[in-house]
Amino acid sequence: MPFDLSPLWISLKTSLLATFITFFLGIAAAYWMLGYRGKGKALIEGIFVAPLILPPTVVGFLLLLLFGKNGPVGKLMEPLGFSIVFTWYGAAIAATIVAFPLMYKTALGAFEQIDSNLLRVARTLGAKESTIFWRISLPLAVPGILAATTLAFARALGEFGATLMLAGNIPGQTQTIPMAIYFAVEGGAINEAWFWALAIMGISLSGIIAVNYWQETRGKRRGQINSKSLSPSLPHSLTLSSPSFSSGLFVDIEKQLSGFSLKVCFSGDKQPLGLLGGSGAGKSMILRCIAGIETPSSGRIVLNGRVLFDSQRGINLPPRDRRIGFLVQNYALFPHMTVGQNIVFGLPKGLSATAIRQLVETQLIAVQLEGYSQRYPHQLSGGQQQRVALARALASQPEALLLDEPFSALDTHLRSQLEQQMVGTLANYEGVSLFVTHNMEEAYRICPHLLVLEKGKAVHYGTKHDIFEHPATVGVAQLTGCKNFSSAVPITSGQVQANDWGCTLNVIEPIPDALSNVGIRAHQIMFTDEPNQENTFPCWLVRTSETPHRMTLFLKLHHPSTNNNDYHVQAEVFKEKWATLKDQPMPWYVRLDPLRLILMQ
Incomplete structure (x- = not known):
């Protein structure tokens, strides 16, 4: 063991500071790039990951040109009597630059793995983008971000080339563990080199092993489904109330899609309207445009006298202001929130704890899931998840309810039972409801009126009896069996x-x-x-x-x-x-x- 342990403290100090900086910069850059659709995205991405590709000595040389006495940053700091070069600050900057790409790319991957339906549903429930980030995106990305932080720390701890170029090797000031190893080997002090090599491996590997162990135990805990939650009786119908609406929904939109143009014009009232069509016909896109998740190329959407979208007048209300309930195919329950937290997610702030608790209990009684408020989505069966998602969509009393193939993930027996529940729910719901499906029997049983779509065009619009008895085209006849x-x-x-x-x-x-x-x-x-x-x-x-x-x-x-x-x-x-x-x-x-x-x- 060497007498001078300063390389350990210098390495920990610079690595922790570099990790702290890259943690915030990496997450911010990753989340920004996730939604960035502007020009030069490839160039920006290349700049962000360049330190991961370039040799560390090249990175150090570029930093020296930037922070050196004749560099732009060096000249700005010269009147202040401050210099980055050959200081531990320089070592921290070098470690930050080389660790940033790992933090950025891993955090970006974590954000990209989040189901986009969760974010879409959150917007329709009235959440602001900042709320979505703090309450959904960030908590769900925590495992990936924790792994990114560990990798960034290990990379900062092991940085050598860029640090040597910018901060040099000054014992007691800038000499980090990698430099101590290099110069110990160069000076023939093999035992000292072994000590520092084992130290840096122990520090780096212990962090990585700890993160992996945490993720494995977390996955096992989430995989343990409570068998008691899988067999409650099914409700005959939901009796959730909502305010009375009279003017209904009017949609007249166009949107260019891959391979064809979506162009539809229809209206809806209190009676459920089924959107029937094959895969890729544009059914789900219509719902997304109504909800504000997608923006039509042109047209107009009006709900109960409120203009949600008007291309000529420049009106495009954000999803949170449209008062739309959206039930997607996989239900998109927030996996890190309990059933109760899911149900109240879209409710306005300011409600008392008592009011929230009563509302949750009322909703759960309506769907015959009383006592399930503290369960998590992974502890529910598919049918239970669907009922929770429906209760969540209706909890804020939306003016329109959009159902995007809500039975597609269920087995035949459960689908039949929940279909009857849905019929009762829609019969009691006083707002506008649109039901998307490619199953003609399902559409016939649930919806008195149908809009049949083929490649983005409405080819038949009328009562279900008219469409099944007198289909207008071969395509409509095929869809109806x-x-x-x-x-x-x-x-x-x-x-x-x-x-x-x-x-x-x-x-x-x-x-x-x-x-x-x-x-x-x-x-x-x-x-x-x-x-x-x-x-x-x-x-x-x-x-x-x-x-x-x-x-x-x-x-x-x-x-x-x-x-x-x-x-x-x-x-x-x-x-x-x-x-x-x-x-x-x-x-x-x-x-x-x-x-x-x-x-x-």
Whole structure:
């Protein structure tokens, strides 16, 4: 053990100061860059990480040019009689510069890992950006930031080249542990070099090991789900009250998306409006524009007489001022907050502790989760998380409720139960509600009115009965579950030729001027023993597909099939019907009921 321990104290002093500075600078830079969308982002990023790439001696040389007697900073400090060069301040600056990239990049990664839905929902709940940072982003990024701090400290502790260039190797003043090791080896003092090498390894590794251990034990604690929280009964409905609104929602917006342009115009009232469409049709983007999370290219959004967005008048209210409740697919419960804290997150400040406690209890009773206020989201089942998220969205009594595929993460049984709850909730809710889904049966059960979207365009808007009975296009018919289509041309006012099926069909529905297709739903194809009825044709079975209760029959009209993919229509029958049908000799006869035929443009 060497007699002079000054390298240890100098190293700790400079490293701790460098870590303190990089902690704040790194977090601030990372959070700023996370949301920065301006020009020169790549250049700024390159400058931030340059000390991680450049050799330390190059970094030290640049610092010497900056802080030296003839450098710009050196000249400014000269009248004050102060110099950075060859002082421990210089060592601290060098350590700060080389440690900053590790702090910045690791903190940036921690912020990027946060689910963006958490931030979006927080904005719709009325939170300011500063509130979101302090209450959501920073707490959730703590594990990554702690790791970043440890790495920055270890890097600052081990800095050599830049420190040597700027601060030199002055024993008792600027000689850090790395320099003590280097000059001990150079002077042949191997035992002294071993001492300092073991010291710096012990300090660095102990910090890293401590952080890793903390993260592992924290992960295990979060993974221990309380089994008692997974099986409460489901509520029949929520009876959360909200103020009465009469004027409803008006949306007329355009927004350029990847591959197509979103352009829709519709209105909504107290009755739930379903937005039905395939993946990528623009459904979720519409909700985000209404909530203020995304900004349309142009248009207007008005809610109960309040203009939320108007491109011509330059109005674009922030999400926190729109009074919108937003329920996203993964529910976006804040994982570091309890159920009670989640529910009251969006409430205005100034409420007494008693008022907050009563409100939480009321909400939890409404969703049959009484006594769960101190649980964390990871201690809840998927269905319970959905109910908490819904209670949170409604707690501040929003004027509009936006539901973005709220059942997509649930199994079939739980989805059915919670769907019934949602029907009751929306029936009691007096504001405007929009329900996004790609499941046509789900949309039919929940929403009396539907807006069908294809590639950002509204292709059908009306009652669910109208859309399912008379879909305007093939795309709408496909979304509503129709599987059988044929190109068609009119022959007379009551007949069309189904080209793909090779038959002439009598129809009752008026033939559109721009007729393009005729279709029929699989469950509406009828089997008959009377081949002379209208629209009745012989058919041969090609293959079958089985579900628990039904059989799908792939049929070839007019003559037998040549292969498994050579068929005209699909028919669905219950298994009881299939049991009596399957042994009958071919051909069978199917009737395409004129009342069931769908004529599309």
